[in-house]
Amino acid sequence: MTALRFDPTNLPPETAALRQEVRRFLAEERARGSWSPRGDFGTHPDPAFSRLIGARGWIGMTWPRAYGGHERSGLERYVVTEELLVSGAPVTAHWIADRQSGPLILRVGTEAQKQRFLPRIARGEIFFCIGMSEPDSGSDLVSIRTRGTKVDGGWRITGRKVWTSNAHISDYAITLVRTGPPEPDRHSGLSQFILDLKAPGVSIRPIRNLAGHHDFNEMVLDDVFLADDLLIGQPGDGWKQVTSELAFERSGPERFLSTYRLLAALVEQGGYDPDDRMAEQTGRFVAHLWALRGMSLSIAGMLQAGEAPNLEAACVKDLGNSFERAIPEVARLVAPTVPLPVPGANDDFAAIQAEAVLNAPSITLRGGTREILRGIIARGLGLR
Amino acid sequence: MTDLVFETADRLFRDAVDKDLLDAAEAGTFPRELWRAVAETGLVEAFADPETGIADAGAVLRAAGRHAVPLPIAETLLARRLLQRAGLDAPEGPLALAPADPRDRAAFVEGRAMGTYYGVAWGGDAAALVLLADGEVLVADPVRTRIEPGRSLAGEPRDTITIDGPVLAHAPAPTDVAGLRLEGAWARSLMMLGAMETVLDVAVTYANDRVQFGRPIGKQQSIQHQLALMAEEVAASSVAARLATERLDGPEAFLAVAAAKIRCGEAAGKAAEYAHQVMGAIGFTHEHTLHHFTRRLWTWRDEYGRESDWSIELGRYVASVGADGLWPWLTRA
């Protein structure tokens, strides 16, 4: 049986000053009117704010300076991201490029690709999204049907992607495409491209979600030409590339903090002298949050040490997502008000509650469903 | 150092604690020989080292939970720590520690202790009783008290002790009842972690071995998911218990221990539920070892404050910190 391992990680002392710096920045910018938390769920996109964050050196923090990065540690990045998330700052626009696309380019990109994309990502000037899911391929991602055919000087890509978050505000989509036969196994023959969303043949259509928001999209790729230098990594290595950074994608603070604002609002509702019913619930949530953050930090430390704690990351995401979903369920039972959408309201409790209830179903789907995560853990336990 | 302590304790307990010993202990035979081995190895003095004492003691407690050791290890460890801090000599042998129950009322007046302590682990088997009353630490001779034997859900001694008379020694207490409860909650969290690790191990092994419908039940997704959930609970408990161990003597001990007792207590109930479901009827028999662990989990989660008790206390504290202070507090601790 493979035991799950969570090595002790303690934040180095220098992160305390950085944390204060982020808090000060957020307070000053908020006072200046550059941003304010919205009533909506988690966070939202704001390209101008992303450029501010980039200018502060908080995008691509761990990348080499030669590519516009700042050569900070993974734990320093951790502190910055958790502060941004807890405050409700609008970090959505650059989120994927910072967490996923940039590191992918850094790891498997060519020198020219690194020069071309990374500095602009780090400045908060270009944004990325992820084109993996398709109408007939969700959890079983390997079954995608979007095809890439080699032509002179590049590739021609045809297919349909769905649920592409923020494609409408992004410049590029890291897109998974079948470029070869599924041999020797079905994970073979997939490749990743840096899809230029302004290329001829790309059309992006909004898909409104049940909360009424336009966050994700359908992308139709009709014989889109992508030059050779937009292939990322080796042809046929797509699956390996997609799965190699899962520990980064599944263990971060965004996997348990998306309803933190509701928890804080609930504490506020309880006031200085909460009744037992309220105190019991907020106390229990704080205990869970404390343990989750400890787990997530532990993984951040292990990642920094060059390990790949994929199983542990699946644990954090599954537990963290259940925690996020429990908060609105309990809030509605103990709070004095019922969830009520209030258009444009920022700090209205009923509005925060409403957003959390309406968005909750997405938490345990995006980034790997709860069932898929549990399957991964079970395999790690030696059960499959 | 702490790893070595854990390995030593784990090996000793693994070799010595088997089903026969557990059944005999439950039938009322105090495992003297095992106690002697524990004492000889110095495991109950784990707190002695000022540098690594807490981590070492935590390692011993986790190992004790892992093997359902039917001895007052936690009580002796904590009692010795209390005596050491009070500047009193620790008597040889297993020690009982009270109060463990918030209903306990006791007084210490002019050299005489008077009162009743409930749920005292191994009260009747202890070489000495270490008690708190009226801001004093007392060492009492069990022979001079009235002991009504009782049992926990796990069949371990939880006795009622009534004292009315002089004590062997006393000194001003370095902590209060709440402080003792905090340390007890920490100890039970580590013991629950250890027991859950074993329960997970037993259940996974069983799921791979037990064949129904022509294949191991561990191939069934519903069984896999219950075991995955159990593994998640154990993982969360292990981190919560470690964070508490790191902070037991620090300014944020309350947060860290409350969180550990809440998290491990909740996990204990779930782990026991999943394990029994996966193991079928065999796991419900007295013959199988599983219940030695699950009955302890059901006991330990209720001792030194249930999840609900600690949650209310933590929630009240959070309210005093306030919504805006909550995150700064969590990230400072």
Ligand SMILES: Cc1cc2nc3c(=O)[nH]c(=O)nc-3n(C[C@H](O)[C@H](O)[C@H](O)COP(=O)(O)OP(=O)(O)OC[C@H]3O[C@@H](n4cnc5c(N)ncnc54)[C@H](O)[C@@H]3O)c2cc1C
């Ligand atoms: C808010 C949101 C944002 C998203 N953003 C993006 C994005 O930016 N880019 C992108 O590419 N995708 C995105 N997705 C898609 C997401 O990755 C998929 O929703 C997810 O992979 C599941 O696929 P599906 O929705 O097709 O469900 P399906 O795979 O059809 O699953 C339906 C149900 O069946 C279960 N199931 C499937 N297979 C198994 C199995 N083997 N065992 C047990 N149960 C199983 C699932 O767990 C789920 O409960 C987003 C989704 C959401 C909700």
